[in-house]
Amino acid sequence: MSHATTMDHEHDHDHKPKGFVKRWLMTTNHKDIGTLYLIFALAMFILGGALAMIIRLELFQPGLQFVNPDFFNQLTTMHALIMVFGAVMPAFVGFANWMIPIMIGAPDMALPRMNNWSFWILPFAFTMLISTFFMESGAPAAGWTLYPPLVLQGGDNIAFAVFAIHMLGISSIMGAINVIATIMNMRAPNMGYLKMPLFVWTWLITAFLLIAVMPVFAGAVTMLLTDAYFGTTFFNAAGGGDPVLFQHVFWFFGHPEVYIMILPSFGIISEIIPTFARKPLFGYVSMVYASAAIAFLSFIVWAHHMFSVGMPLGGELYFMYATMLISIPTGVKVFNWVSTMWKGAMTFETPMLWALAFVILFTIGGFSGLMMALAPVDFQYHDTYFIVAHFHYVLVTGAVFAIIAGVYYWIPKWTGNMYSERLGKIHFWWSAISVNVLFFPQHFLGLAGMPRRIPDYSTQFAEFNMMSSIGGFAFGLAQVFFIYIVYRTIKGKGTTKATDRVWEGAKGLEWFIPSPAPHHTFQDGEPVKDEHLAHVSNH
Amino acid sequence: MSSSEISNKSQDQYYVPHLAKWPIVGSIGMTIAAVGAATFMNSETAKVPVMMYLGFAVIIFMVFGWFAEVIKESERKMYNTQVDASFRMGMVWFIFSEVMFFATFFGALFYYRNLSVPWLGGEGTGLSTNTELWAGYEGVWPTNGPGNVGGEFKLIDPYHLPLINTVLLLASSVTLTIAHHAVVANARKKAIIWLAATVVLGAVFLFFQVDEYKEAYQHLNLTLESGIYGSTFFMLTGFHGMHVTLGAIMLAVITIRMMKGHFKPDSHFGFEAVAWYWHFVDVVWLGLFIFVYII
Ligand code: HEM
Ligand SMILES: [Cu+2]
Numbered sequence: 078m079s080h081a082t083t084m085d086h087e088h089d090h091d092h093k094p095k096g097f098v099k100r101w102l103m104t105t106n107h108k109d110i111g112t113l114y115l116i117f118a119l120a121m122f123i124l125g126g127a128l129a130m131i132i133r134l135e136l137f138q139p140g141l142q143f144v145n146p147d148f149f150n151q152l153t154t155m156h157a158l159i160m161v162f163g164a165v166m167p168a169f170v171g172f173a174n175w176m177i178p179i180m181i182g183a184p185d186m187a188l189p190r191m192n193n194w195s196f197w198i199l200p201f202a203f204t205m206l207i208s209t210f211f212m213e214s215g216a217p218a219a220g221w222t223l224y225p226p227l228v229l230q231g232g233d234n235i236a237f238a239v240f241a242i243h244m245l246g247i248s249s250i251m252g253a254i255n256v257i258a259t260i261m262n263m264r265a266p267n268m269g270y271l272k273m274p275l276f277v278w279t280w281l282i283t284a285f286l287l288i289a290v291m292p293v294f295a296g297a298v299t300m301l302l303t304d305a306y307f308g309t310t311f312f313n314a315a316g317g318g319d320p321v322l323f324q325h326v327f328w329f330f331g332h333p334e335v336y337i338m339i340l341p342s343f344g345i346i347s348e349i350i351p352t353f354a355r356k357p358l359f360g361y362v363s364m365v366y367a368s369a370a371i372a373f374l375s376f377i378v379w380a381h382h383m384f385s386v387g388m389p390l391g392g393e394l395y396f397m398y399a400t401m402l403i404s405i406p407t408g409v410k411v412f413n414w415v416s417t418m419w420k421g422a423m424t425f426e427t428p429m430l431w432a433l434a435f436v437i438l439f440t441i442g443g444f445s446g447l448m449m450a451l452a453p454v455d456f457q458y459h460d461t462y463f464i465v466a467h468f469h470y471v472l473v474t475g476a477v478f479a480i481i482a483g484v485y486y487w488i489p490k491w492t493g494n495m496y497s498e499r500l501g502k503i504h505f506w507w508s509a510i511s512v513n514v515l516f517f518p519q520h521f522l523g524l525a526g527m528p529r530r531i532p533d534y535s536t537q538f539a540e541f542n543m544m545s546s547i548g549g550f551a552f553g554l555a556q557v558f559f560i561y562i563v564y565r566t567i568k569g570k571g572t573t574k575a576t577d578r579v580w581e582g583a584k585g586l587e588w589f590i591p592s593p594a595p596h597h598t599f600q601d602g603e604p605v606k607d608e609h610l611a612h613v614s615n616h
Numbered sequence: 617m618s619s620s621e622i623s624n625k626s627q628d629q630y631y632v633p634h635l636a637k638w639p640i641v642g643s644i645g646m647t648i649a650a651v652g653a654a655t656f657m658n659s660e661t662a663k664v665p666v667m668m669y670l671g672f673a674v675i676i677f678m679v680f681g682w683f684a685e686v687i688k689e690s691e692r693k694m695y696n697t698q699v700d701a702s703f704r705m706g707m708v709w710f711i712f713s714e715v716m717f718f719a720t721f722f723g724a725l726f727y728y729r730n731l732s733v734p735w736l737g738g739e740g741t742g743l744s745t746n747t748e749l750w751a752g753y754e755g756v757w758p759t760n761g762p763g764n765v766g767g768e769f770k771l772i773d774p775y776h777l778p779l780i781n782t783v784l785l786l787a788s789s790v791t792l793t794i795a796h797h798a799v800v801a802n803a804r805k806k807a808i809i810w811l812a813a814t815v816v817l818g819a820v821f822l823f824f825q826v827d828e829y830k831e832a833y834q835h836l837n838l839t840l841e842s843g844i845y846g847s848t849f850f851m852l853t854g855f856h857g858m859h860v861t862l863g864a865i866m867l868a869v870i871t872i873r874m875m876k877g878h879f880k881p882d883s884h885f886g887f888e889a890v891a892w893y894w895h896f897v898d899v900v901w902l903g904l905f906i907f908v909y910i911i
Binding site: 094099102103104105184185187188189190191193194197198201202204205232233236237240241243244247250253254255257258259261262263288289290291292293295296297299300303306307308309310311313314315316317318319321322325326329387389600601602 | 629630632633634635636637638639640642643644646647650651653654657658682698701702703705706709710712713714716717719720721723724727728732733735736740741749750759760761762763765766840841843844845846847848850851
């Protein structure tokens with residue numbers, strides 16, 4: 078076994094399987110599977126985005142213009158399901174596949190065949206889910222939270238949606254198991270836990286969240302299924318059941334789920350900021366602990382989504398205080414990012430711009446979350462556009478911005494080509510401005526009482542809605558531009574070749590291998606060198 | 617740097633397979649089964665879910681093909697201890713996900729029994745719900761709700777079949793452990809006998825379980841549609857029964873592999889994985905016996 082083969086360009090070309098079926102359908106290579114995940118996520122991002130454009134079009138003016146109310150509800154439901162399970166989560170799994178083995182010096186993911194399966198369930202599950210649009214019943218229309226009894230009126234789509242969710246759950250659980258086994262078992266010699274990049278750490282924690290809550294979600298939708306088709310009464314009070322139980326079970330899954338979408342973002346941002354501040358991450362160990370604390374707390378705050386549903390007073394109070402606790406570790410993170418930049422030799426390449434926007438805008442989302450965590454005032458905010466504004470700040474300017482930042486940051490390593498810095502910056506400013514035009518007015522709409530999930534509204538809300546729609550169209554168009562930038566970079570059109578290090582201040586194993594990363598990067602058994610790592614704490 | 621930080625000391629290669637043909641077959645099988653089941657459930661006329669069975673057939677075909685490949689590689693000694701560790705972690709966390717799945721239904725059961733049914737009966741803040749909507753409803757477990765959904769039903773006596781089944785499953789865990797010790801001691805014949813005994817115990821358990829369901833449906837009027845009691849009872853015991861079935865099949869496969877000469881005293885991960893699974897199913901049953909049948 079030779080260590081020299083690692084950096085050998087010829088070597089990797091020999092091993093790339095030939096032909097579409099072998100290369101993509103039967104692949105076990107973590108980089109190819111990562112690419113598949115990322116492309117799939119992008120496709121779903123376009124589809125989910127297209128649905129959002131129709132939603133904003135309908136809401137451009139008061140009155141019913143383009144779609145009927147039932148179809149509108151199908152749009153909001155499917156937009157959310159597609160974005161959450163089709164775009165954001167698969168994008169992060171794509172990053173995990175591409176980067177984790179490289180970052181810890183592993184030859185591949187621990188269970189490469191299962192890795193293939195995790196991915197190749199997704200296109201099938203989504204085809205099934207999306208096909209409900211073409212059924213007589215239409216797509217599910219009760220919102221992504223699938224609350225009974227409303228969701229049980231969905232007719233034929235219930236079974237399809239439930240089975241699609243089962244399949245997505247199986248895919249996520251297998252993906253998470255793979256991440257855990259890879260990180261715990263495949264680290265190269267000398268890659269101690271507290272030398273791992275923060276992206277690896279946050280994904281390790283995310284994987285545990287996934288394994289813990291995806292089965293709960295599967296259980297919840299299974300109860301919906303049997304209530305709809307087999308005469309059980311889990312959610313029917315006449316039979317002694319309780320529809321509120323669904324909400325408890327859903328949010329026991331749902332709240333950790335939102336952290337599943339934000340923890341890997343924290344990881345990506347924690348990679349990018351030190352690179353462009355040219356300083357090591359401030360408080361590395363506290364970042365690890367904060368991530369773990371957030372994950373733990375995420376299991377015990379779920380009913381902050383249910384303040385107005387009717388809970389015993391003790392429940393209201395407990396969930397209020399527990400929720401507010403989350404701001405502490407979250408604050409630790411934000412302060413650490415800011416401290417990392419403090420007195421740093423900063424430059425503002427495209428990934429850094431996205432990361433900075435993330436820190437600012439995600440924090441705004443955190444603040445509105447804190448407002449809603451106050452049970453008495455949440456009675457006012459609940460089910461209004463204020464919630465819509467909150468979760469879009471944390472999910473779009475949070476998770477999605479982190480994904481885009483990560484793409485700009487690592488695409489030179491993936492493709493060997495440098496994206497166009499000029500186009501990247503245009504994309505950034507275009508998005509950063511339009512996204513605020515899109516979502517900021519929704520805070521005011523919510524505070525003024527505009528309910529979410531409605532196709533029509535009172536004329537007093539007209540101006541802010543029009544503003545929001547204009548921002549929405551602009552933001553949507555910006556992402557079409559993003560696809561063009563990515564396409565150019567992959568094809569190497571008008572781009573320069575990326576160096577191996579890519580970024581002057583970059584540290585971590587991925588920057589000490591060639592660009593593009595060879596098909597097979599590391600042989601196993603090779604120790605990593607401390608001088609290649611960003612964190613070499615002695616813990 | 618402490619030695620615990622070095623995760624891989626073995627000098628042989630971690631085996632990375634190069635092409636995987638089974639996953640895509642699995643996805644296709646899953647989709648056929650799911651679409652078949654959904655179409656069947658939505659249909660008013662279909663009598664047999666043909667497409668669903670076809671999907672299951674494809675899945676079974678995939679499982680056998682996939683495992684055959686893995687077993688072949690394992691027997692050829694292509695897996696080093698590090699690969700073995702990955703498999704172990706995979707199985708442990710898979711079982712953990714199953715624990716969470718069952719926890720959902722147990723959690724639901726506790727919620728109904730301790731919170732929502734008493735609320736329906738007027739406890740806590742449920743007073744007006746009770747008097748306005750369900751006047752006269754007592755909210756006492758077991759219940760099929762204020763609507764008397766599914767009609768009056770009787771309970772299964774925990775100290776007959778369920779108790780026998782508890783003994784059977786506990787015994788099967790013991791026989792399996794004896795078999796495991798035999799494998800470690802390289803006493804193949806003994807291992808096969810005790811493994812076979814485990815499979816038989818599992819099969820008898822399932823036989824009694826079917827018997828109990830028949831009794832419930834035919835004589836006790838206890839069905840899946842008997843309100844919340846029937847819902848939780850059949851969901852919990854039904855999913856458990858499915859897991860026992862799967863576990864028994866896997867045990868049977870392990871027995872056959874033992875007869876074919878697979879497994880060594882120091883390398884028998886397949887055996888251990890199935891054993892863990894079986895113990896897990898056993899523990900779930902204990903939970904069921906206590907919380908569903910007895911209390
Ligand atoms: C400081 C941190 C946070 C706090 C205190 C917080 C608090 C809340 C509260 C109380 C609600 C429910 C409001 C209602 O429905 O009346 C809510 C909704 C929501 N939050 Fe957060 N949140 C925080 C961070 C996040 C993050 C990081 C994400 C995702 C990345 C997120 C995603 C969501 C989503 C998707 C909803 C709406 C769910 C729905 O009803 O459809 N939140 N948040
Ligand atoms: Cu939450």
